Amino acid sequence: MYDFKFQRPGGLAAALEAFQQADDGQFLAGGQTVIPVMKQRLAMPSDLIDLGALDELKGITVAGGIVSIGSMTTHAEVAASEDIRQAIPALADLASGIGDPHVRNRGTLGGSIANNDPAADYPAAVVALSATVHTDRRQISGDDFFTGMFETALEDGELITKVDFPVAEAAAYEKFENTASRYALVAVMVCRRAESVRVTVIGAGPCVFRVPEMEKALEAEFTSDALKDIAVSYPDLNTDLHASAYYRAHLIGVLTARAVKKAS
Ligand SMILES: Cc1cc2nc3c(=O)[nH]c(=O)nc-3n(C[C@H](O)[C@H](O)[C@H](O)COP(=O)(O)OP(=O)(O)OC[C@H]3O[C@@H](n4cnc5c(N)ncnc54)[C@H](O)[C@@H]3O)c2cc1C
Numbered sequence: 001m002y003d004f005k006f007q008r009p010g011g012l013a014a015a016l017e018a019f020q021q022a023d024d025g026q027f028l029a030g031g032q033t034v035i036p037v038m039k040q041r042l043a044m045p046s047d048l049i050d051l052g053a054l055d056e057l058k059g060i061t062v063a064g065g066i067v068s069i070g071s072m073t074t075h076a077e078v079a080a081s082e083d084i085r086q087a088i089p090a091l092a093d094l095a096s097g098i099g100d101p102h103v104r105n106r107g108t109l110g111g112s113i114a115n116n117d118p119a120a121d122y123p124a125a126v127v128a129l130s131a132t133v134h135t136d137r138r139q140i141s142g143d144d145f146f147t148g149m150f151e152t153a154l155e156d157g158e159l160i161t162k163v164d165f166p167v168a169e170a171a172a173y174e175k176f177e178n179t180a181s182r183y184a185l186v187a188v189m190v191c192r193r194a195e196s197v198r199v200t201v202i203g204a205g206p207c208v209f210r211v212p213e214m215e216k217a218l219e220a221e222f223t224s225d226a227l228k229d230i231a232v233s234y235p236d237l238n239t240d241l242h243a244s245a246y247y248r249a250h251l252i253g254v255l256t257a258r259a260v261k262k263a264s
Pocket residue numbers: 026027028029030031032033034035051071072075097098099100103106107108109110111112114115119120121122158159160161181182183184
C-alpha cells in the first residue's frame with residue numbers, strides 16, 4: 001500500500017464535495033475490487049471516499065411495480081430480501097450466487113455495476129430487466145449504461161444512488177460458474193414481458209450483450225424448443241484458459257434453454 005487520504009463523509013453532498021476537492025479521488029463501496037486493485041498499485045487514488053455512512057444509498061423498496069435498490073445495498077441483502085423474492089425472484093437468485101459469503105456481505109450493487117467486470121452478474125439483470133440507473137446528476141437507461149470492458153457511461157465523480165428494476169412477467173437467471181473464483185464462465189438472464197423477451201449474456205464477451213435471434217424466437221414461442229435451431233456465433237467470444245469461445249457459445253444455448261424452462 002502507499003499513503004492516501006481516507007475520508008468517510010456523512011452525507012451525499014459531502015461525499016461529492018470530497019471528490020471535487022481531491023486530486024485523484026475514488027469512491028469506496030465494499031472494497032471488494034478497490035482494495036485488491038490498490039494493493040497491486042493498479043490504482044493509486046489520492047483520496048478514498050468511503051460511502052459506508054451514506055444511509056440514503058442503502059435499502060430496498062418495492063412499490064408501483066418497481067424494485068428500487070440503493071447502490072450501497074449488499075449482494076447478501078438483495079439475496080435475503082423477501083420483497084425481492086416476491087417481486088423478481090430471479091434478481092434474488094442472481095445475488096445469492098455472487099462469489100462467497102464474504103464477497104456477498106461486503107460487495108454492493110453500485111460497486112458491481114460501476115466496475116463492470118465482464119463476468120459480473122448484475123449487468124445481466126440491469127439490461128435484461130430494462131432497469132434505470134440513477135446517479136447524483138441524471139438517470140441512465142440500463143441499455144446505455146455498460147459501454148465496454150470495465151467501461152460505463154459514468155462521468156468522472158458521478159455517483160450511482162440507486163437502480164430501479166421494473167417487475168417482469170417472468171424472469172430467470174442461469175449461471176455456469178468457475179468453481180475456483182465463483183465468477184461466471186457464462187451466465188444468461190431471460191426476461192419475458194407482454195410485448196417482448198430479452199436474453200442477456202455475461203462472462204462470454206467483453207461486456208454484457210443481448211442475443212436478438214433468441215429473443216425473436218422466444219417472442220414467437222416461449223419454450224426451450226424454440227431455441228433448438230439457433231447456433232450462437234462464437235468468433236467474437238472470449239477464449240481463455242478456462243474455456244474456448246466455442247464452448248462459451250455452446251453454454252449460451254444450454255443456459256438460455258434452462259432459463260426459459262425456469263421462467264416458464
Ligand atoms: C473473490 C471474489 C469473488 C467474486 N465473485 C463475483 C461473482 O461471482 N459475481 C460478481 O458479479 N461479482 C463477483 N465479485 C465482485 C464483487 O461482487 C463486487 O461487486 C465487486 O468487486 C465490487 O465491489 P464493491 O461493491 O465492494 O465496490 P468497490 O470495490 O468498493 O468499488 C468498485 C468500483 O466501483 C466504484 N463505485 C463503488 N460504488 C459506487 C457508486 N455508488 N457510484 C459510483 N461508483 C462507485 C468504486 O469507485 C470502484 O471504482 C467477486 C469479488 C471477489 C473479491
